[in-house]
Amino acid sequence: MSQTILHKAETRGHANHGWLSSYQSFSFAGYYNPERMNFGALRVLNDDTVDGGMGFGEHPHDNMEIISIPLEGDLQHKDSMHNKAVIKNGDIQAMSAGTGIYHSEYNNDRNSDVKFLQIWIYPNKRNVTPRYDQISLNLADRHNKLQQVLSPNPDDAGVWIHQDAWFHLGKFDKDISTEYTIKKEGNGVYAFILDGEVEINGQVLNSRDALGIWDTDQFTIKANTEAEFLLIDVPMKF
The missing domain is CATH 2.60.120.10 (Jelly Rolls)
Structure with a gap:
C-alpha cells in the first residue's frame, strides 16, 4: 500500500530578505518545522526569487549534493574550484560539495528577477573531491x-x-x-x-x-x- 504526504504551497516556510524571497519546503535557516526536515535523502527544496543586481555572497558547503534549476532569468555562479558560469532557464547545475567548497550566486541584471530552485540531496559518499557540472537541456x-x-x-x-x-x-x-x-x-x-x-x-x-x-x-x-x-x-x- 503506497504512502503519501501532501505539502500544500501555502504551508511552506517563507523568508523575505528584501532582495531575496525564499519559499522553503523543508526546515532551512530561520524556518524550523520538526515534521518537515527532509523527504528521504532530499534535504532542501527552496523556491527562490532574487532581485535584480542582488545575490548570495561567497559562502561554504560540505558533504552535500547541491542542484540548481533556473526557472527565469540568468544567475551568475563563481566558486572556489575556479568555475565561472551563467545558468539560465533550460540549464541544470550540480555541485558535489564533498570536502568543502565556497561559492557565490548573483543576478547581474538590475532590471529582472531571477527565479530558481535550490535543492540539496544528502550524498551516499562523504568527503569526496568537490566537483561542478552544468548542462543545457533540450x-x-x-x-x-x-x-x-x-x-x-x-x-x-x-x-x-x-x-x-x-x-x-x-x-x-x-x-x-x-x-x-x-x-x-x-x-x-x-x-x-x-x-x-x-x-x-x-x-x-x-x-x-x-x-x-x-x-x-x-x-x-x-x-x-x-x-x-x-x-x-x-x-x-x-
Whole structure:
C-alpha cells in the first residue's frame, strides 16, 4: 500500500530578505518545522526569487549534493574550484560539495528577477573531491513526456550526483498522463508542481504544491491543465 504526504504551497516556510524571497519546503535557516526536515535523502527544496543586481555572497558547503534549476532569468555562479558560469532557464547545475567548497550566486541584471530552485540531496559518499557540472537541456524533450535531468550515473542523461537519485521534468498539455516507475527499490518520489494542475493517484495538486509518495513501484501522473512539474526520486533511507 503506497504512502503519501501532501505539502500544500501555502504551508511552506517563507523568508523575505528584501532582495531575496525564499519559499522553503523543508526546515532551512530561520524556518524550523520538526515534521518537515527532509523527504528521504532530499534535504532542501527552496523556491527562490532574487532581485535584480542582488545575490548570495561567497559562502561554504560540505558533504552535500547541491542542484540548481533556473526557472527565469540568468544567475551568475563563481566558486572556489575556479568555475565561472551563467545558468539560465533550460540549464541544470550540480555541485558535489564533498570536502568543502565556497561559492557565490548573483543576478547581474538590475532590471529582472531571477527565479530558481535550490535543492540539496544528502550524498551516499562523504568527503569526496568537490566537483561542478552544468548542462543545457533540450526543452522539447519534456513536452508530454518525462525528461531525465539527473541520475547517479555519469554516462546517463542529465547531470549526476553521489546518490541513487533521479530527477525528471515534464511539461504536459491538458489531459496528458503517464506512468512513472520508481527507479530503485526503497526510493520514493517528491513531486513538485511548477505550474498548472496535476493529479497523482487521485490527489489534485496545484502550482507549488508537492506530494511525496513511497512504498509503491509506480504511480500515474496526469495534467488536468497545461502543467509543468519536477519529480525527485530519492532513497527513503540512506
